[in-house]
Amino acid sequence: xxxxxxxxxxxxxxxxxxxxxxxxxxxxxxxxxxxxxxxxxxxxxxxxxxxxxxxxxxxxxxxxxxxxxxxxxxxxxxxxxxxxxxxxxxxxxxxxxxxxxxxxxxxxxxxxxxxxxxxxxxxxxxxxxxxxxxxxxx
Amino acid sequence: xxxxxxxxxxxxxxxxxxxxxxxxxxxxxxxxxxxxxxxxxxxxxxxxxxxxxxxxxxxxxxxxxxxxxxxxxxxxxxxxxxxxxxxxxx
Numbered sequence: 001x002x003x004x005x006x007x008x009x010x011x012x013x014x015x016x017x018x019x020x021x022x023x024x025x026x027x028x029x030x031x032x033x034x035x036x037x038x039x040x041x042x043x044x045x046x047x048x049x050x051x052x053x054x055x056x057x058x059x060x061x062x063x064x065x066x067x068x069x070x071x072x073x074x075x076x077x078x079x080x081x082x083x084x085x086x087x088x089x090x091x092x093x094x095x096x097x098x099x100x101x102x103x104x105x106x107x108x109x110x111x112x113x114x115x116x117x118x119x120x121x122x123x124x125x126x127x128x129x130x131x132x133x134x135x136x137x138x
Numbered sequence: 139x140x141x142x143x144x145x146x147x148x149x150x151x152x153x154x155x156x157x158x159x160x161x162x163x164x165x166x167x168x169x170x171x172x173x174x175x176x177x178x179x180x181x182x183x184x185x186x187x188x189x190x191x192x193x194x195x196x197x198x199x200x201x202x203x204x205x206x207x208x209x210x211x212x213x214x215x216x217x218x219x220x221x222x223x224x225x226x227x228x
Contacts (some may be wrong), residue, residue, distance in 0.1 A: 001191075021153045028160035029192055074154040 003032045005124075005132035009039040011049060012056040013079065014066060016041075019138045020082050021075070027091035034093045034128045035086075036119070042100040045115040049106075050080045080112070087114040095119045095128075139197070139209065142170035148205065151178045156188065163194060166212045171197065174208045181206050 004026050006019045023033045043049030055063040071077035076085050086092040093116040096106060101118050108118060129135045145162040147155055155178050162172055174185070182199070185208050189196040193213035200207045 025153050025156055025160075028157060028164065029188075074150070074157075 001026060001029075001031050001133045003034070003132040003134075005129045005135040006033065006035045007124075007129075007135070007137045008035060008037050008041040008044070009138065011040045011044045011053055013053050013063065014055045014059065015138060016044065016053070016079060016082075017070065019136065020086065022136065023086055023092055024075075024082075024089070027086065027089035030091065032091055032093075033086075034095065034124075034132070036095050036097055036121075036124045036128070038097040038100050038121070040100075040104060042096045042104055042106050044079065044083075045094060045096045045112055046106055046110040047112060048110070050083070050112065053079045083112065083114045095124065097121055097124070139171060141173045141209070142166060144173040145175065147174065147176040147178075150176060152180060152184070155181060156184060159185065159188065163192075163210065163212050168212050168214045170212050172208075172210045172212065174210060175205060176208075177205050181208075185210075 004023070006023060008016065008019050010016070019035065023035060027033050037044050044053065054060070055066060059066075067077045076082040083094065087094065094114060095116050096111060096118045098118045098120045101107070111118070143162060143166055145158065147158050150158060155176055159174055162174065166172060182201070186196055186199070188194075189210060195211045195213060196208060197211055198207075198209040
């Protein structure tokens with residue numbers, strides 16, 4: 001696989017783990033990974049948003065337990081740490097969806113330095129997703 | 139056969155097993171041999187398949203008392219780096 005495209009729509013901690021692990025695994029094999037943070041997940045690319053991430057809903061009371069389990073496995077347990085790890089592979093782009101940024105109140109200047117940029121849904125679909133070997137939606 | 143690096147990943151399972159394998163091989167030069175040790179049962183499927191898709195060659199695979207030992211020779215494949223995107227039309 002040369003190129004992997006991933007779309008993430010949720011900023012709940014447990015819902016970020018799977019796409020992050022897939023991205024990490026593939027980036028270490030030299031795959032170029034492009035992640036689009038859409039919907040609420042666009043807030044993950046901001047300092048305020050990443051600090052507020054936790055497990056939501058039905059499993060909310062398991063937040064600390066899950067984070068400890070993740071750390072015990074040897075993975076970065078904090079979302080910001082994981083974003084830095086992904087960025088440091090040199091093979092991962094972290095894009096925020098421009099429409100989601102407008103809806104959920106994210107400005108370009110709010111983006112973490114690890115974020116690549118905001119891009120449009122159209123650009124992601126036609127220039128990234130359709131050209132990837134595989135596309136995953138979370 | 140000369141072993142250039144030995145990495146013990148006993149106790150590790152997916153995804154850390156494959157993360158450590160990739161990191162170990164990425165730190166080596168083409169033609170060098172890695173001895174990768176683990177006790178994860180899934181490794182006897184995952185590692186041979188990984189070798190095939192990453193152009194690294196599995197020289198030997200042994201299992202003793204539940205511990206797997208893989209001898210892998212690093213291939214020539216270079217990592218992909220992200221291409222710069224052209225946003226000029228926006």
